[in-house]
Amino acid sequence: xxxxxxxxxxxxxxxxxxxxxxxxxxxxxxxxxxxxxxxxxxxxxxxxxxxxxxxxxxxxxxxxxxxxxxxxxxxxxxxxxxxxxxxxxxxxxxx
Numbered sequence: 001x002x003x004x005x006x007x008x009x010x011x012x013x014x015x016x017x018x019x020x021x022x023x024x025x026x027x028x029x030x031x032x033x034x035x036x037x038x039x040x041x042x043x044x045x046x047x048x049x050x051x052x053x054x055x056x057x058x059x060x061x062x063x064x065x066x067x068x069x070x071x072x073x074x075x076x077x078x079x080x081x082x083x084x085x086x087x088x089x090x091x092x093x094x095x
Contacts, residue, residue, distance in 0.1 A: 001070050011074050
């Protein structure tokens with residue numbers, strides 16, 4: 001989602017100096033990135049297309065207070081976003 005190192009650090013609540021993408025990645029950062037990947041995967045399965053998935057994450061959503069889903073992650077509101085995704089998927093499956 002094209003996050004800068006600084007944005008990843010803020011979103012994951014880890015020091016910027018600890019943001020790395022190799023075998024020395026901290027467990028906290030690894031868990032956060034896994035969480036984000038699961039959310040991307042869930043939305044991706046719904047849309048069935050990478051372009052639509054990335055568009056959804058980068059488009060303002062009135063159900064999220066006008067924020068873009070990627071911004072929810074960026075400002076550390078991933079748990080709220082994840083609940084929203086799960087609820088929306090449940091609703092779409094029952095409709």
